[in-house]
Amino acid sequence: MTLTRLLLLALAAWAAGAAAAPDPFESTYQPAASTPALIRNATVLDGTGRRLDGADVLMRDGKIVAVGAGLDADGATVVDAQGRWVTPGLIDVHSHLGVYASPGVTAHQDGNEATDPVTAGVWAEHGVWPQDPGFYTALAGGTTTLQVLPGSANLIGGRGVTLRNVAATTMQEMKFPGAPHGLKMACGENPKRVYGGKGRSPSTRMGNVAGYRQAFADAQEYQRQWQKYERELAAYEAGSDGRKSSKKKGDGDAQPPASPKRDLRLETLVGAMNGEILVHIHCYRADEMAVMLDLAKEFGFKVAAFHHGVEAYKIADRLAQEGVCGALWADWWGFKMEAYDAIWENIAFVDAPENGCAIVHSDSAEGIQRLNQEAAKAMSRGQRAGLAIPPEHAIRWLTSNAARALGVADQVGTLEPGKRADVVIWNRDPFSVYAHADRVYVDGALRYDRATPPAQPESDFLLGQPAGGAL
C-alpha cells in the first residue's frame, strides 16, 4: 500500500471514531538526562489532595518512584528540603506564550487567525515561537506543562497544543508526547465584536450560536461522507482480496471508491465530536455557558473546560454535575461587560460542589509566573467565605485538575509513583507572595535552579541584549 493509501485508511478509521488520527507534527520531545534524586524531609502536597509533612520524594529515570517518610536513597542524590515545600509541576491550561510572544511586536501576533469566524483548521503549534522569553519566566514560577491556545477572536479559533516547558529550538521538541489537541472556541463579545466590526456575521450572540451550529452540522455531514467511504472501501478491499467475492462486480472491473476531499476545518470538528480533541471554551457569562452545554449535547461533544468563566460560580452545581471544569482567574474583571460580575470566590465556589473541578489559569505571561499566588488568593477568599480549603486541596487547581482538563492526568499533575517526575521545590509554603520556586524538575531533570541562575539568557532573543537578569 502506498503512504497516501495508508493515510486515507487511517483517516477513514478516524472518521468512524475507531482510531486516533495520525499527527503529522509529531512530538520529538525527549526528557533530559537525569540522575536519581531523593528530595528529603519536605512538606509535600502531592496533587491528589494529600499533605505529607516531613516526607521524601524519590525520582528515578524521569519518574516518581515513591513519596513518603524515611525513604531509602538507594544511591540517589539527596536534596535536603527541610523547611521547604514540594508540589507537582504546575500546569496552565490557558496560555498564549509563543503565539503572542515577547516582545509584543506586530510580527509576533500569531494567536488569532481573525480572517474567518471558524478557523478550526489552524493549529496554535504552528505559531509557537520557542524563543519567547515568557517560557523561561514561567518555568521559574514552577510551570512545567502548558496548553497554548489560539486566541478568542473567532467562534472556533483552532487547535491548542500542550507543551512541556523546556528550552527548545523547535515546537516539536516541546510538544507533550501523545497529549490530545485542544479545540479553542469562544463565546460572547470577542467574536461578535471582531466580525460585527467587519460588517459580517456574527455580530450578535445569536450569530455566534448559529455559527457554531452550522460548523458542527457541516462536520457531521463530513463525518458521514468519510464513514460512507470507509464502508465502500471495506467492501472494495474485501472484493479485491478475493476472500469474499462481490455480488455486483467481478474482480476485474471493480474500481476503488473515491475518497472525500479533506477539509482541515471539519477534520478538527470531527475530532472534537469523537472525543479525540478536547473542547475548551472561552466563555464568561453563566447563561452563555448553559447554551454551550446544550450545544455540546446537540452535537455530541464534551466540554473539557470553560475558560475565564467569570460567572461560573452562578452555575457551579451544573458544571459539577456535567463534569465540566472551570478554568478561572482569581481577580480579573471589568475590562468588558461580560466580565463585570466577577467575585474573588469564583474558583472556590466552582470547586465546592461534589465533583467540582476548578482550575487556576493565567491567559497571561505575567500570571503564568505565579499561578501559586493566584491560587492563594482564591483559596484565602474561599476560606473566608466559609469553605474548608486546605492547601493540599487548593494545589489541585493548578496540578491534577488542570491535567484532567488537558487529558494528561495519567502522566502528570500528581506525585504518584509512575508519573512523570515534574516536581517543584518551593522555598516555603507556595501559597504566599514571598514564595519562590527553588528548583523545578521536568521528567526528573533539573531544569531551573534559583541558586545557580544561568550565566546567559536561555532565550536566543535576549542573547547579547542588555539583560536585567538571565531569563
Place this chain on the structure above:
Amino acid sequence: MRPTHAMAHACLCALAALPFAVASAQDLLVRNAKVHTVTERGTLERADVLVRNGRIVAVGTGLAAAGATVVEANGRPLTPGLFGGITALGVEEVSLESSTVDNDPHAAEQSAATAPEPRPEFDVTLSFNPDSAVIGVNRVEGITYAMVAPSAVSGSTVIAGQGTVARLDGRADAALAPSRTLFANLNAGVSRAGQFMLFEQAAREAKPTPQMRDGDFRLLTPAGRETLARYLNGGRIVFDVDRATDIRQVMAFAQKHGARPVVAGGAQAWQVAGQLAQAKVPVVLDPLVDLPDSFDQIGATLENAARLHKAGVRVAFTNLNDGTHNARKVRQAAGVAVANGLPWDAALAALTANPAEIFGIGNEYGRIAPGYVADLVLWSGDPLEVTTVAEQMWIDGRAQSMRSRQTELRDRYRPGAR
C-alpha cells in the same frame, strides 16, 4: 439554582457587618495594633492610634479617649490607606464600553484623519464618578486614594491632559488639589524624536516669545498654553516611558523647562538609577514587569524596585496591566517586589508615603502620625501577603463599609444560598 437574598446579611466577619451607610465622623481609638507608621518611628507593636475629627492626634501606647469608638486590633497590622496607583478609577466603568470611558481627551476624534492636537487643558477629574462600582471593589481592599489620570490611547498626541489624586470614599469633591499633575504621552506610536519635537514646540508656545505672531502655526489653544505654562513653572509632569534613553531625554527636557518629572513605567529605570536619584526624579512602576513586552522593556526585571530603592530613588507602585479594575493588585505586586529584594518597609512606603510625596500630598497622607488624615486600614495579617484581606478601614476617621458589588454577588450565590 435560583438565588436568594437569604445570605446577604450573613457575613462571617463581624467588622464587615457595619451598617452599609458610611458612619458619621467621630473620634476613634484603634487599640493594640501593629502600627506601620511609615515614618522614622517604623513599626510599633501593640500601639494605639487616636483619631479626632478625622485627623490622627496621637500614636502610642496606653492612649485613652472618652467618647471615642474603640476598636480592639488584637495585634493585627494597621497601615495608612493604600494608594491605588495611576488609574482610571471613577472615569472608566467597563473598559471596552466607550460610553463608560471618560479618560481619553480624543476618543470622539478617533476617526479624524489628522493627528489630534495636544490638549493640556483636558481635566479628566471633571468626569470623576465617585459612585462607580469599580471604586467600591477596590476600596474594600484597603485602597483609599488613587491618581485619576487621563490616557490618550486613541490619539497620537504628546500631552494627554491633567489628573489628580482622588479620595475613594464616595465623596463628590474627591480631588486633592495639590496633587494636580500633567500627563505626557510618549507612547504615541510615532518617532520619539518627533514627540520631543512636538513637546518643544508646545513648550515654546507656552512661553511665547515676542517673535510669535497671531498667524503662526500653533499646537495649543490659548487655554492649553496657559495650562502648560503652569506645569513648566515648577509643576509636576508624569512621563510614561520605559527606555533608559527616553528617561534621560525626559529628565533633560524637564530640567530645561523647569518642570518636575515623574517617570511612570520605567522598565529600564534601574539602568539610570544613579541619575534618577541625583536629580530626585521618582519612578511609579509595576513590580511585576519582567518581560520585554516591547523593545523598550528589554532588561525588565523583578528587581527593578529593589535596585532603584537601593540607589536612593523614590519608588511608588501601580498596576500597569489593569490598573483600574484591578488597582487592588498593587498590594500583591509590592509583595513580589519584597520577594525580589526590596525591603518590606520600602515596599509599604511605595504604597503609602512615597506616592503621597510624589504627588504633593505627603504632608497629610500616607503616614500614621499626628496631624495626618486618618485614612487607615486594619488587616487580617501581613498587608503585603496575598492571603491577607482588609478587615476594616477608615477614611477621614470614618469607618467604611467593607461591602462592594462583588461581596453582594458573592453572598447571593454563596454555596448553600442557592
